[in-house]
Amino acid sequence: MEKIYFAGGCLWGVQEFMKHLPGVTFTEAGRANGTTHTTQSDYDGYAECVLIQFDAEVVTIKQLMAFFFEIIDPYSINKQGADVGPKYRTGVYSQNPSHLVQVREYLDTQKDKERIAVEVMPLSNYVKSDEEHQDRLTRYPNDYCHIPLDLLHKYKQAD
Numbered sequence: 001m002e003k004i005y006f007a008g009g010c011l012w013g014v015q016e017f018m019k020h021l022p023g024v025t026f027t028e029a030g031r032a033n034g035t036t037h038t039t040q041s042d043y044d045g046y047a048e049c050v051l052i053q054f055d056a057e058v059v060t061i062k063q064l065m066a067f068f069f070e071i072i073d074p075y076s077i078n079k080q081g082a083d084v085g086p087k088y089r090t091g092v093y094s095q096n097p098s099h100l101v102q103v104r105e106y107l108d109t110q111k112d113k114e115r116i117a118v119e120v121m122p123l124s125n126y127v128k129s130d131e132e133h134q135d136r137l138t139r140y141p142n143d144y145c146h147i148p149l150d151l152l153h154k155y156k157q158a159d
Contacts, residue, residue: 002056004099005032005123007047007091008072009080013147015050016137017071020155023059027052029129032093047089061102071147077117081146091119
């Protein structure tokens, strides 16, 4: 199994969407690339993200990126839906350099690629979110989510 981290605004919707995709075997809500070992401050530099564990025999990085692009506005800076601020920036992080190369190759194929605001960086620090944030939309399906509900349900029904 391989791991990659996707930041796409509020992590609740990203986790709920990604965990139902083919080849995804595990997800975890967390924070990526901050400057502290806790996420108690709004000024810690973290991006809300979801750890995605996946089977590369079933789903490729390119396919994961295509799914990710269904739920984000790749041109938006520090904002997805009503969530605004640096912790809601979009990004893809990995400790595997090959993953980052594949992500950049995918971005190079997109229209207006020079405007894309998706951060692509090595994962330097990761902190798991508390249990209240794990699988939140599974437990509270009517909570706020910037991802349209039809997209959330599209792959869930295929499970």
